[in-house]
Amino acid sequence: MNFMDNFTHRSLITDPYKLTYSYYLSPNFSEQAKSSLDIPILLLLHGFPDDARMWAGAIPTLLPLGYPLFIPDLLGFGGSSKPTDPYRYNYKQQANSLARILDAEGLSNQRRIIPIGHDWGSGTAQRFYLYHPNRCIGLCILSLAYQVPTPSPFSLWTANHETAKQFGYPQWSYWEFFTAPDAPELTRQNLERFWEVNNGNYPSALPEEKGRDIWMREMFCTKNAMREYITNTGRWKDKRVGLKDYPGGEKLKQRFIERLSRDGLEGPVCYYLSLANNTMLEDERELCRPGPNGEDLRRIEVPFLYVGQTGDWVCRTDLMVPAKDKELVPDCEEKVLEAGHWCLYECPDKVAEAISEWLVRRFPVDK
Incomplete structure (x- = not known):
């Protein structure tokens, strides 16, 4: 229970x-x-x-x-x-x-x-x-x-341009996907891959990063990466990431998929649209x-x-x-x-x- x-x-x-x-x-x-x-x-x-x-x-x-x-x-x-x-x-x-x-x-x-x-x-x-x-x-x-x-006013282009200079990567790149008109339906069709986008584990191969998990940077802060992984296209076609070892991880994933299959993402993406549209x-x-x-x-x-x-x-x-x-x-x-x-x-x-x-x-x- x-x-x-x-x-x-x-x-x-x-x-x-x-x-x-x-x-x-x-x-x-x-x-x-x-x-x-x-x-x-x-x-x-x-x-x-x-x-x-x-x-x-x-x-x-x-x-x-x-x-x-x-x-x-x-x-x-x-x-x-x-x-x-x-x-x-x-x-x-x-x-x-x-x-x-x-x-x-x-x-x-x-x-x-x-x-x-x-x-x-x-x-x-x-x-x-x-x-x-x-x-x-x-x-x-x-x-x-x-x-x-x-x-x-908030500008997504400016935010990504400035953070790319400041951090070495466009911090808000994933917003380009979430604010796109087709994002809710594409995500709903590929909820297992969406779970992997959020909860993957991808240790860096670069010696200077000492095995640090860089999955969030790869998915959220790399142009087009989230769209390509969710839709199984581009660089990530036919590739799957390993998952973080969550307590009760399989049950969490199943509930996640069932919930978003029922409820959809049309409402949730409005958080991003609300700020992007300066409401x-x-x-x-x-x-x-x-x-x-x-x-x-x-x-x-x-x-x-x-x-x-x-x-x-x-x-x-x-x-x-x-x-x-x-x-x-x-x-x-x-x-x-x-x-x-x-x-x-x-x-x-x-x-x-x-x-x-x-x-x-x-x-x-x-x-």
């Missing part, structure tokens, strides 16, 4: 766009949350192309700590709505929807939330804090470093303006934990530097794990332990 099978599953239709959010509450969530108004509530946010159950491997470590857990399926995934309009995947809209769900659970006007997010869930967690700072007492993000709001530009510009008392609205004023991974070639651990240089994360702690991007599948215990150590030290709970 999956550990989350003991959780309460609920759904709520949120205004103003009438989108359904599916979410899971830890056992005795309401009683636990109401027993003490000081107890922090963990808001666990998954990324692409996952759903709420991405957190299942971390639950056995997190649940005994005594914090109520609230784990939604973000838009496009699981039991939540799957709109195909990129504007619905706007960070501010999703943050506001999550706030409405918390209100429905009796948690309005309470500064108790610690958003904890991975990948696109990290982006959503960051913006939940920025748009609802009065609800949050902490913030933890995995993989994706703090994305400092900017008033400048959030005006919201970001608002965050770049001084607050009512002249404060910097981009500044994280609560205890902040970043957990990075050595094997993540896209969400690089050095990308926390801009926020630190701008003094936007004054109470920042960083931990780096020997793992790849999908760390909650690869080493859920290590991820949960890193988060737990910080939580218990910074937000002690009397159980």
